[in-house]
Amino acid sequence: MAGWTGRILRVDLTRKKAVAQELDAAVAKSFIGGRGLAIKILWDELPPGVDPLSPHNKLVFATGPLTGLPGPNFGKLVVAAKSPLTRGYGDGNIGTWAAVNLRKAGYDALVVEGKAEKPSYIYIENDKVEVLDATEYWGLNAWAVEEKLQKIHGRDAAVITIGPAGENLVRFATVISQKGRSGGRPGMGAVMGSKNLKAIVVKGRGEIPLADKAAYQKLAVEAVREGSSSPSYSFWMRQGTTSTVEWAQEASVLPTYNFSEGQFDEFSKVGGAMVEKFETDLKSCPLCFMACGHWVPAESGTVEVDYENLAMLGPNLGIGDLSKVGELNRIADTMGMDTISLGNVLGYVMEAAERGYGEKLGFEVEWGDYEAAKQLALDIAYRRGVGDLLAEGVKHISERIGGQDFAIHVKGLEVSAYDCHAAPAMALAYATSPIGAHHKDAWVISWEVKTDRFGYTREKAAKVIELQRIRGGWFEAFVGCRFPWVEVSMSLDWYPKLFKAATGVDASPEYFNEVGDRIYALIRAFWIREHGGWNREKDMPPAKWFKNPLTRGPLKGAHLDYQGYNQLLDYYYELRGWDKNGVPTRETLSKLGLGYVAKELEKYVEVH
Template sequence: MNGYAGNILRVNLTDRTHRILPLPESLVRDFIGGRGFVAKLMWDEIPPGADPLGPENKIIVAPGPLTGAFLPGAGKLEWGAKSPATGGYGDSNIGGHIAPEIKYAGFDAIIIEGQASEPVYLYINDFDIELRCASHLWGQGALQCETTLKAELGEEFQICTIGPAGENKVLFACISHDFGRQAGRTGIAAVMGSKNLKAMAVHGTKAIPLADPAETLEVGKQMFAACFAKPGFEEWTPQGTAGVTNWVNEVGAFPTRNFTSGFFPKYENINGEALVSRIKVTDKACYGCPIPCGKYSRVKKPAYDVYVEGPEYETIALIGGNTEIDNIEDVAYANYIQDELGLDSISGGNVVGFAMECFEKGIIQSDMIGGRILRFGSVDDFVWLSQEIAYRRGIGNILADGVKKASEVFGQGSERFAIQVKGLEWSGYEARHAPAMMLSYMTADVGAHHNRSWAITFDVATGRDKLEGKAKRVTELQHIRPLFDMLCLCRLQWVELGFELEWYPKIFRAVTGQKRSWDELLEFSERVWNLTRCYSLREIPGFGRSADYPPARFMEEPIPDGPTAGKYMPREVIDRLLDEYYAIRGWDQRGIPGAAKLHNVGLEFAEATIAPLRA
């Protein structure tokens, strides 16, 4: 099967065995790769009702058919597991260089099951597979652990690690790689921690089989040349994702003060210009990327001197605006602290902002945190609380479960400003004024994450007061973006350069030999979208419409200031968006896929599980 390494690696941590199995043709035929493999293998492999932090949960790692091939942005890897944060479908995407390395080692998916009795790391050197002792690594920071393993194994190994947060099963712990890339969302690092799996180190030497090497070389060259010719190639790259900070403030969508506002008055002190002029060391790319979004930085102050990849936009939003840290140096330092602890800086900034607001409102009191105070804008408080969370000390032990569960403990109305959906903290776009972006967050399968459908530009372009057409566009985007995650490609060439989607079927054909139009490929994406919905329906009692609502703050509290002052999205608008969305999707008004839809998208095997839920 061209484009594929041809093997699945199954690793059992309990009995410390592994098997190399042929990649099933049916999996390729129906689910393509990456996110598709993750969704199908989770459905098949993880027993229904599994404890996300128990030995029966499994971690699925999958690159895609274009990963590591010769085209722009072919360096993505999909991680999946039943999410300890949401209890439902969980995945997270990581860049860097490990995804191609897994293919060069000979694998299209890795299934990690069971639970080790003591800390281990997974060593993969082509087909030489070992579970090695990691007792000397346990307790190390995520970056420190990568440094240690590089020194032990050699620079040529690509390494993923978890930090203390993952070890301590913080539900928003992240997987770290390449000194600053993260699979941050849905808590898969906590699943690694629960399995005593500290790291994975991979080295491979094999080629990826190509259907037509000459055509791959030719189309790949054309794709790179086309990227070079785009205006954004020169303009976008220097600041990377941080460059959007200005625009998001100008349209009033910048998370500020735990999502109280959509505008941070001091944004020019934490934006892309500040990053480039004050702290950037170098641009740092994932495999095959002509427009590196990675900004490797050094921040040096009397109190600290650290290197960190970033901050990228999401970190600027959630650590910067959302906790009101108002200078790029402190944002980068706080970013470093969370990276080393192994905390997702999206959820990490969101949770700390939530705690700061709880303190302001008297829900967290000084005597609950050893006489300390928690202030918006204080990097010292941010760092202290991040450490308490990562080591599950004191109030940190409650916050380590995320804002939804913490608000259930704190009560006193704190659930109104626990900014999450499905138990996953909201990322970097305040959306009370933007119906398509709001609906994107509400219906993203993993919870409140922007990357399934980044619709805010569509809202601004088509009018934010308009509801017509928004649910339709969100549905389309929810098929396009996750298709990138199935092929395991980066979407930023398309999003930021306007790189034409028509290129991808051409290179897909050259690499795999399969002739499929973009629209045909999107049909696979719809199949996977429905499957992940079915997975969460299977796993979470009562899952459905009620899991698709934003927090009360967004439905009831007007934005107090900035360009979007006065905006909020009343429940009747939310309901109308959901009604339209479900109708377009072929789901009933409780958000359950209909039998006809499951049949049409090739998910007949899920019908027996879903049918009783419709009764």
């Protein structure tokens, strides 16, 4: 089996046992790897309705057949589990040397099961796998633990850790690596914490088997050459994702005051130009030619800022100061929690206080109050005082204190940094994203604002699906960074060629698309099973975008329309082969080789 190493490593923390298992060739062909392999494992192996924070949940770190190879940015892996934030499928895609080393150690995936008796870490060095004591690291921040473990195991040891947020089961805790990398927005860090697992250390020295090594190497060099000679490459290297602040302001989609507005007066103070001016360092994921990690000074040290972090911790809270926003970002990174959800929780709280919910919250806070935001962020990580409630995420908080109309989430996952008052297709992308409201699967907004911006057309639904197939299917299954294609216009044609040279499998765009559809249908089935039923209300964007129009800027008065949105959702379901309630039909499941899933779904919904 070229391309794949052909082995999955399972570590049972309860029994302190590790076993390497063969990867079924048919599963590899149908699901490829990454998110595909993760959902296949979670669907097949989790007891339905399992408590995400119980030992019975499984945490999957899955690579794909391109992971760890030279070429256009294959230094990432997918971390997935049943989410403690949404109770549905959760994953994230993190850049880390652990992805590369896992493959070189001879594994396509690591599946962590059970719960360790005391704080532990997993040490992997090729065939040697141990569960070691981490008592002395428990309580340390994510960056400090990585440094300590590298001191012990050497600089060639790749490390994934959690911070105090993961230990304290903050529902949007993430896993952290290489300081600037955070993955698994829907609480993958909390799942790790619930297993008493502080870190994973990976060393690997083997070679990844390739079907045609010479051909692969030639293609990899040519693809990178194409990407790095793109006209947009030098600007990208100067500002990375942070220039999106200026773009979002111009397009009136910059989340401002808890997604109430699409423009922020002080946007330029936290934008790409400001980042470029103060930049101290540029870092990247392993094997990357695009280095998106721009580091800037913050109050207590330097930090990597990305667009989402800037927008959610700046304009969304009314804070227009790069070093303050950087500090909030630094707290999130060291504590190990997601900046997007954190920015939503703090924005929600500021709006709640403004609307008179202060008494219910037990405190008052105003827009732009940086000191309060900082304190609350730390309280969340340690679940101190009101932080204990805020650590549950905006859906839960709003169910407790009220104000569901301004809780900005879909299915429990807080919305990432694009306001959709005037972007129906982007709202659809959030609403149908397989992990809850995240932009990664279909960042349709850059296309949408250039077209019939306010329309609810079939073309828009089709565009969302096209992007979901590529971004949420291809890239999440063979596992590589999508930025070479999205940001420097490297052609998509390289990927089937690289895939064939690596695996020997004659891949076409249609093959990747079909795998993407299979993954989507199975993830949807997982949500239905874990939620014990389904209806189209679950695929609705936040109420605020319908009910509270923008009050200023060039798009003043803009808002989403219920009827229009429902039409868009109907188009989407029809094009996907799902019924009016968003349930994949029998025919669709059977076409995708998922006939066995229909039988299970019948227990929860009507399957047409």
